[in-house]
Amino acid sequence: YILDCTHPAEDKILDPAEFATFLNEKVKVSGKTGNLGNNVIITKENNNVSLTTDIPISKRYLKYLAKKYLKKQNLRDWLRVVASNKNSFELRYFQVDNTEEDEE
Numbered sequence: 508y509i510l511d512c513t514h515p516a517e518d519k520i521l522d523p524a525e526f527a528t529f530l531n532e533k534v535k536v537s538g539k540t541g542n543l544g545n546n547v548i549i550t551k552e553n554n555n556v557s558l559t560t561d562i563p564i565s566k567r568y569l570k571y572l573a574k575k576y577l578k579k580q581n582l583r584d585w586l587r588v589v590a591s592n593k594n595s596f597e598l599r600y601f602q603v604d605n606t607e608e609d610e611e
Contacts, residue, residue, distance in 0.1 A: 508558045508569055509595040515586060516554040521598070527551045529576050536562065570596060 515521035530549050536542040543549075548559045558569065570588050573596060577583045584601075591597040 508560075508564075508566065510556040510558070510569070510573060511554070511591065511595060511597040512556060513554040513597075514600060515582070515598050520582065521580070521586075523551050523554055523556055526573075526576055527556045529579075530556065530558065530572060533572055533575070534558075534564070566590070566594075566596075573598070 510526070512521055512523045512526060516523050527549050531543065533540060534543060534547060534549070536544070536546055546560060546562045547564070550557045550559075558564070570590075573588045574583065577586055577588070577598075586598050587601055589597050589599050
């Protein structure tokens with residue numbers, strides 16, 4: 508799986524290395540955190556965080572952990588986690604419409 512942090516990382520809002528560290532600490536294998544071993548490998552490549560696994564890990568679980576990280580960093584109000592294709596997520600900004608100002 509690939510978690511694309513390009514937009515927030517370019518704006519210096521989010522640090523992909525810190526996000527990768529968070530995932531290393533929080534991903535559960537066989538019901539235990541910190542039990543990654545050789546089954547799960549989490550790496551940072553440019554502005555992406557890559558997760559390679561030999562055992563099945565649900566995509567929903569990774570989305571849950573990404574949301575948990577955003578909440579911990581107080582970024583949940585500005586960023587959302589969107590599936591860009593079958594094996595990747597992207598952190599995007601919420602679309603803000605300024606229609607209220609135009610109506611006045």
